[in-house]
Amino acid sequence: MNLGGGALFGSVAVAGAAFYGLAATRVTRPLLWDRFYDHVIWRGSTASPARFALSFDDGPDPENTPPLLDVLERHGARATFFMVGKQALRNRSLVERVARSGHEIGNHSLSHRRMIFLSRTEIEKEIDAGADAIRDAGGGRTSLFRPPYGLRDPRLLSATAKRGYRVMLWSVMPWDWTRPPATWIEGWLRLRVGAGSIVVLHDGGGDRSATVEAVDRVLPALRERRFEAVTLSELIERPA
Structure with a gap:
């Protein structure tokens, strides 16, 4: 499907960034108590x-996750999937395929x-x-936790610290959960992704075909800028 040329892309990306920029900054701003926990990572x-790092929340989903995995494989990109336990148990074969x-x-x-x-x-x-649930579905053990909606308080941060988790938040969010067109998601990623960026997207919670299309379109563009898509552990464990 043709979603428009360069002029359309430019107008969508720039206008969208101006409209949503302040809101996105509020969403991704550290909270007061985050500074007291060194396992909270942005x-x-x-x-x-x-x-x-590309990260995908709310799956796995039988409609969205398979084509997304196909896209990532085609472009040689690695990603991190934050799975909901109940979804993992419903879609064991997808958990195994992701791993x-x-x-x-x-x-x-x-x-x-x-x-x-x-x-x-x-x-x-x-x-x-x-x-x-994730382990029982074939996903193994993980040391990464992302709170739903990014909502957290000292009780959650203490509980995750006690269990040895790293709480993974994000620095780039293109609002794909609101179901914007693929051009919007692509434009946001082109403008915002930089070295060390953690991108949050979704492969569950509804129709994510626009997300899949946007990822398919933006990965070659980012590769041309010599950016490599890696897992979160690879990103945060790389020496500064």
Whole structure:
């Protein structure tokens, strides 16, 4: 499907960045208590050669995850999938395919609840049961956790620290969960991705065909700028 040429792309990207820039900054700004926990991570190393990380939340999903995996394989890109435990149990073959394809798997809780509104016991259950479900579905053990919606408080941060997790947030969010067109997602990524960027996208929670198309279109453009898409662990463990 042809979504327009250079002029359309430029107008969509620039106008969109201006309109949503302030809101995105608010979403990705560290919270007061984040500074007291050294396991909360927003971005990776800016060392050369330039690397960035694509991450996908809310899956795996039988409609969205397979074509996304095809796109990543075609472009030789690695990514990190933050899986919801219940989704992992429903889609075991996809969990196994993600792992087999060389991608990384992270814990996105058992059932994708807003954890700041839960009791401490419920928070711990969401974390632990999510990890158990992902492991039982063939995803192995993970040391990465991303709270649903990015919502976190000192109780969640303490619970994840106690369990040895790194809480992985993000520095680039193109709002794909609002289902914008692929040109919007592509434009946002072209403008915002840099060395050490952590990009949050989604392969669950509804129709993500625009996300898949945008990733397919933007990866060659970023490669031309000598950016390499790697897993989150590869990104954050690279020496500065």
